[in-house]
Amino acid sequence: MKKRISAIILICFALQVSCSAFAAGKLRVEQENFYNIETWSNYGYAFAKVSNVGNKPIKINAGILEVFDSEDENITSTDYMYSYASYLQPNEYTYVDMHEEIPAEKKEDVSDYLLTITGKSDSDYISKRLPVSDLHYEPNVQKGYYTYNYMYATVTNNTEDTIFGLTVLLVLLDEDDNILYMDDVDLSDSTGIMPGNQMQFKLDVNSYFIDYFSKHNIDPTHVDAIAYVNISQ
Helix, strand or coil: CCCCCCEEEECCCCCCCCHHHCCCCCEEEEEEEEEEEECCCEEEEEEEEEEECCCCCEEEEEEEEEEEECCCCEEEEECCCEECCCEECCCCEEEEEEEEEECHHHCCCEEEEEEEEEEECCCCEEEEEECEEEEEEEEEEEECCEEEEEEEEEEECCCCCCEECCEEEEEEECCCCCEEEEEEEECCCCCEECCCCEEEEEEECCHHHHHHHHHCCCCCCEEEEEEEEEEEC
8 A cells, every 4th residue: 555645734923033033842654554354344543653752742633534546546544543642742642543534436446545643732721641650451351251451550659649530542563563452541539549659551452353354364462551631731
């Protein structure tokens, strides 16, 4: 499959002055992958790792995923984006997931895509991150008649406060750090991790993705994770 260059657009509101004249956050896509996954229907999934390479905070604001056929015609598009720990400090990174259904008559003719992500300056919130450890992937876990493929992460509350409403994103990678799959779990506002305590999380990789990996000789090897809660400043 061809691969279009990702478009990263940083919106700068400045009157007759170049953005580069100011200290600002700046987004950069570090890595991205696209998959045409056959489920009960067909979906195009775009995953991306995005970093703030500027020197000020920035928020991941919006995105567009466009999918094209072999004639370079637009098959489908979406502006619905799943972003995690969206308030990036300088040198922080996070992940983005965008997906959309592929029309049945075009499922064999997906040839190209374009992923566009926009950011904006925003210091009203920070994505407070907690340390993660014991990241690993455990495939082919047999439980009765079913087989599971688990991603694991352990989160430590290294603060002096109980952390409520935590979100944990787990990302499955291959040996070259290509993004293969991601999923998240949220703790409710009534569930907290006490200071100094740990909590382990595990998520099962969707079987449709496992089938895709097997068909295309893709070998998942390890896991990345981000554990965070958005806090107002």
